[in-house]
Amino acid sequence: MIEFLRGKVTYIETEFIVIDVNNTGYLVYCGNPYQFQEWMDETITVYTYQHVREDAIKLFGFLSxxxxxxxxxxxxxxxxxxxxxxxxxxxxxxxxxxxxxxxxxxxxxxxxxxxxxxxxxxxxxxxxxxxxxxxxxxxQTEEENDTLSFSRESVNLDEAVEALKALGYADKEINKVMPELKKEDMTIDAYIKKALQLMLRR
Missing domain, CATH: 1.10.150.20 (5' to 3' exonuclease, C-terminal subdomain)
Structure with missing residues (x-):
């Protein structure tokens, strides 16, 4: 079992990252590979799970x-x-x-x-x-529970942002309307519709 890999993220794809550990590149599958983008070419620790099947051995990576x-x-x-x-x-x-x-x-x-x-x-x-x-x-505290409750709403917003990117909208365009979107608690579809309306006005 590989507990973790410590090295530099050198490549990111839609399903995986490649982390260079002492000049050996490990392909590691992740839920959201692009969360590692801010650490490109920096040394980080990725905690791993080794999944073994008859026809494949895969590493899955996590930030914690x-x-x-x-x-x-x-x-x-x-x-x-x-x-x-x-x-x-x-x-x-x-x-x-x-x-x-x-x-x-x-x-x-x-x-x-x-x-x-x-x-x-x-x-x-x-x-x-x-x-x-x-x-x-x-x-724990009421304040911490409020934060957790808000994080559920942010799951919808995160998925809406990914959908907008898939539609061809750039980060720069999406970031301009994010302050308005963060004020709302909506479904994924409602976030997308609202974002499109805001971007069309600009």
Whole structure:
């Protein structure tokens, strides 16, 4: 088992990064590879999970051990494979996912790619009450709970931004309307519609 890789991120693709460790390039699959963009060519630590099958050996990478632990828990759920678990963690907010599981918030869980109502219910059945290491931070101060609640809303906004980029809009255009979008609590589609309206006015 490879605990972590420490090296420089030299290449980023839609599903993976390449990290150079002592002149050896490791291909590491990630939920959101572009979160590593700000550390391009800098030395960082990526925590890894080695997934072994008969036909492939793959490394999955995470910014924290907490993310990796939740990934491992999700793999224990019937119907969830590495790709599905990565999609759930792509927002980079493990505590928010755990909060949704503890509150049996199926509506939140089905927002993730590949997670339907049946899978969301299975996640709750298999993991509710079984994530003690993640639950404690959820019940601290009121201010911290407000932050977690807000982070759920930001998942929708993050996905809307990715959709706008897929439509061909540049970061510069999207960043101009972000202050207005952050004032709202909307669905993904509503965020996209609002952003398009704002950009057309400019």
């Amino acid at each position: 051990r907490e993310e990796r632990r939740l990934f491992e828990k999700l793999l224990q759920v019937s119907g969830i494979g590495p790709k599905g678990a990565l999609a759930i963690l792509a927002s980079g907010k493990p505590a928010t996912v755990v909060q949704a599981i503890e509150e049996e918030d199926e509506k939140f869980l089905v927002r993730f790619p590949g997670v339907g109502k049946k899978t969301a219910r299975q996640i709750i059945l298999d993991l509710k009450g079984k994530l003690p290491e993640f639950i404690a931070p959820l019940f």
